[in-house]
Amino acid sequence: MKDNDIKRLLYAHLLCxxxxxxxxxxxxxxxxxxxILETHLTWLxxxxxxxxxxxxxxxxxxxxxxxxxxxxxxxxxxxxxxCCIYFLMSCFCFHVIFVLYGAPLIELVLETxxxxxxxxxxxxxxxxxxxxxxxxxxxxVFSRNGVASIWENSLQITTIxxxxxxxxxxxxxxxDWERPWQCSLTEGRCLHQEKREGTxxxxxxxxxxxxxxxxxxxxxxxxxxxxxxAGLAVSPLWIYWNRKRLTYKNN
Numbered sequence: 001m002k003d004n005d006i007k008r009l010l011y012a013h014l015l016c017x018x019x020x021x022x023x024x025x026x027x028x029x030x031x032x033x034x035x036i037l038e039t040h041l042t043w044l045x046x047x048x049x050x051x052x053x054x055x056x057x058x059x060x061x062x063x064x065x066x067x068x069x070x071x072x073x074x075x076x077x078x079x080x081x082x083c084c085i086y087f088l089m090s091c092f093c094f095h096v097i098f099v100l101y102g103a104p105l106i107e108l109v110l111e112t113x114x115x116x117x118x119x120x121x122x123x124x125x126x127x128x129x130x131x132x133x134x135x136x137x138x139x140x141v142f143s144r145n146g147v148a149s150i151w152e153n154s155l156q157i158t159t160i161x162x163x164x165x166x167x168x169x170x171x172x173x174x175x176d177w178e179r180p181w182q183c184s185l186t187e188g189r190c191l192h193q194e195k196r197e198g199t200x201x202x203x204x205x206x207x208x209x210x211x212x213x214x215x216x217x218x219x220x221x222x223x224x225x226x227x228x229x230a231g232l233a234v235s236p237l238w239i240y241w242n243r244k245r246l247t248y249k250n251n
Contacts, residue, residue, distance in 0.1 A: 006240050009150055012058050013232040019054040020229055040218050044114045047225070048121040059129040064151040084135040091116045092126040098217075108212035108216050114167075115217040115224075122162040122228040127157055150239050153246070156239065158231035165227015169220040 023046045028034045036043050094116035097104050103112045130151055131137040140146040147153045239246065 003240075005150055006236060006243065008062060009154055009239070012062055013154070013236055015058060016054055016220065017229050017232050019050040020225060022049060023050040037218060038177065040221070041111065041114055044118050044221060048118050051121050052125050052221070053137045055125050055129045058173050064130060066151065071126075078131060079095040086128060087124055090120040094119050103218070111216050115221050118221055119166055119224050122224055123159045126158065130155055139191060150246075153239055154231075154235035157235035158228060161227040161231030161234070162224050163227070166224035167218050168227070170220050171224020174217075 023043065024036060027043070027046050031039070031042070034042065043235070090114065095113050097117060098112050103115075125140075127138055131141065140148075141152045141155060142159075147156060
């Protein structure tokens with residue numbers, strides 16, 4: 001393992017972190033009243049586009065894998081279309097998983113789907129850029145002792161940290177911190193049932209619908225973002241620290 005490879009990995013990860021930062025500040029120059037919390041869905045779309053674009057550019061410039069022997073235009077188009085299908089399948093699979101774990105089934109469908117999109121951007125897009133639409137390669141990388149390069153090792157770390165971040169992001173929701181992004185749809189329904197017989201029923205229903213729309217899935221998406229950024233920052237340092245005992249199959 002050469003130190004130059006680790007430096008290339010570090011620079012690539014810094015650019016990915018920079019793309020997340022740019023998605024936070026650049027839109028505020030063009031969009032009025034833009035903020036991560038108030039216009040959260042817009043930020044999710046912009047962040048997904050920024051991170052995907054940077055990953056694609058880095059893959060084309062750095063080329064961490066050996067180029068494929070089949071370089072015809074038809075093969076590249078078919079590969080690109082297959083990657084798009086894999087990304088959409090990932091989004092729908094994550095959406096179903098979120099619903100099974102308690103996300104609203106009918107209400108806030110767009111919010112849940114955009115949560116799936118941003119998580120797919122942090123996990124599936126890097127896999128598609130590095131490994132392509134190859135399920136066997138994915139299974140190999142995420143199996144024990146299956147990585148073949150420092151890029152695949154960092155892919156493991158960033159993917160797992162993104163999942164852990166999104167999972168940890170759900171913990172603050174039920175806590176009694178009285179933050180506007182903590183109220184869940186289930187909590188609103190319970191409070192509505194208690195207030196149903198009162199004169200403020202209609203006002204409460206209107207206020208709760210607005211409140212829950214702003215909440216979900218802010219904490220989970222921010223958790224996934226922090227997990228992704230943490231994985232990008234930690235993985236090159238961890239690989240450098242353990243470079244003497246790390247061995248890869250292609251070395």
